Amino acid sequence: MNKQIRYEIFSRLREANPHPTTELVFDGPFQLLIAVLLSAQTTDVAVNKVTAVLFDLAPNPQAMLALGEEKVRDTIKTIGLYKTKAAHVIATCDAILNHFGGQVPQTREALETLPGVGRKTANVVLNTAFGQPTMAVDTHIFRVGNRTGIAKGKNVREVEDQLVKHIPKEFMVDAHHWLILHGRYTCKALKPQCATCLIEDLCDYKAKAL
Numbered sequence: 001m002n003k004q005i006r007y008e009i010f011s012r013l014r015e016a017n018p019h020p021t022t023e024l025v026f027d028g029p030f031q032l033l034i035a036v037l038l039s040a041q042t043t044d045v046a047v048n049k050v051t052a053v054l055f056d057l058a059p060n061p062q063a064m065l066a067l068g069e070e071k072v073r074d075t076i077k078t079i080g081l082y083k084t085k086a087a088h089v090i091a092t093c094d095a096i097l098n099h100f101g102g103q104v105p106q107t108r109e110a111l112e113t114l115p116g117v118g119r120k121t122a123n124v125v126l127n128t129a130f131g132q133p134t135m136a137v138d139t140h141i142f143r144v145g146n147r148t149g150i151a152k153g154k155n156v157r158e159v160e161d162q163l164v165k166h167i168p169k170e171f172m173v174d175a176h177h178w179l180i181l182h183g184r185y186t187c188k189a190l191k192p193q194c195a196t197c198l199i200e201d202l203c204d205y206k207a208k209a210l
Contacts, residue, residue: 001166005202008199009148010168010178020178024051032125054072069087084116092115127176140182143183147192151163151167
């Protein structure tokens with residue numbers, strides 16, 4: 001795929017949704033970090049249901065640490081891996097308070113020192129909370145990148161690197177959200193909505209459902 005086609009793809013995505021953002025509900029970098037930690041192998045809808053209660057009880061790292069692992073665990077028990085996630089939430093709050101002055105760090109290297117935070121989570125926080133041009137590749141973006149031809153790769157890091165390399169700079173801050181939403185609602189895994197896709201004519205996918 002050449003750069004003119006990529007430019008047209010992201011121009012259309014921007015025109016359709018000028019101000020994309022995450023579907024997670026949060027207030028500030030700390031709450032976003034916790035929400036993303038909880039979202040592993042869990043839908044945003046399910047996460048939003050538990051964080052509506054959790055963030056009311058503990059809106060900041062001090063309050064979350066005071067709440068304690070058992071209460072966090074009980075509050076989030078409807079989502080997958082809740083025991084491990086509760087432990088990570090408490091350990092992360094402890095690290096933020098004791099090593100980062102109570103503030104969510106703004107570098108990938110620092111974020112990845114937090115319990116339960118990997119490259120994808122760090123990239124989401126850097127992009128959504130701090131406006132950095134990072135690319136967090138989840139299953140949706142991996143599929144869209146490979147299927148459309150925007151960025152092909154055998155693993156998530158290869159797709160991430162290709163996206164960062166080839167997406168025009170003016171689109172980079174919002175590209176993560178556009179691609180996730182496109183994969184979630186249009187370029188679906190089992191039933192891609194090719195007939196109503198706004199970039200269908202620019203896509204490399206051979207088995208289009210038209």
